[in-house]
Amino acid sequence: MTRKEFIERVGLGASALLLPACLGGLSSCSGVNAFPAAPTNVDFTLDVSTGALATKGGYLINAGVIVARTLANQFIAVSAACTHQGSTVEFIGSGSYFYCPRHGATYSTSGAVTGGPASQSLASYKTSLNGTSLRVFS
Ligand code: FES
Known part of the structure; x- marks a missing residue:
């Protein structure tokens, strides 16, 4: 041979x-x-008086949704799974954007792609604050 x-x-x-x-x-x-699809039928409540959401720029992940408190003192919520390959995104409080540590994709506070390699937006969810109770819902 x-x-x-x-x-x-x-x-x-x-x-x-x-x-x-x-x-x-x-x-x-x-x-x-x-990778995990964006959660649907989202409806949960979080206490924002303690923990990560008590601080501007803080964030947490619950039921596949990343919930963040911006420096402007607003609450935002988007799907936690990066639309590129599904890694969990982080919230960069100092710059008010979402970042995927796996390949570097970035998303605006509304979930829109601001930097690749992701090409699809993160699903966004509504938030409603009542006292220290934050409702996150579809
Ligand atoms: S998995 Fe998020 S940028 Fe690749």
């Missing part, structure tokens, strides 16, 4: 091993990665 024949056989063998995985719909083959 020549070197060329060996490489061709090994290469074909490796392809044959990977083919079933690709046919099975693994994300690494399709180019589209499966």
Whole structure:
């Protein structure tokens, strides 16, 4: 067997091993990665008198939603899963934007993409403050 024949056989063998995985719909083959979908039917209440939301620029994640208190003292809520490959985004309080630490995507406070590689916005949710009780809902 020549070197060329060996490489061709090994290469074909490796392809044959990977083919079933690709046919099975693994994300690494399709180019589209499966990740948590944006939560729907969101409706929960948080106490903002203590914890992360008691401080301007603070944030927390609840039920797949990232809730943040901006420096302007407003509450915002968007889906916590980056639309690129699903990593959990963070809120950068000092700059009032969402940031994905995995590949660096950035989103505005409304969830709109401001920097790639993400191309789709984060789902946004409504907030309503009643005293120290913050309702987050769809
Ligand atoms: S997973 Fe968020 S930028 Fe890639």
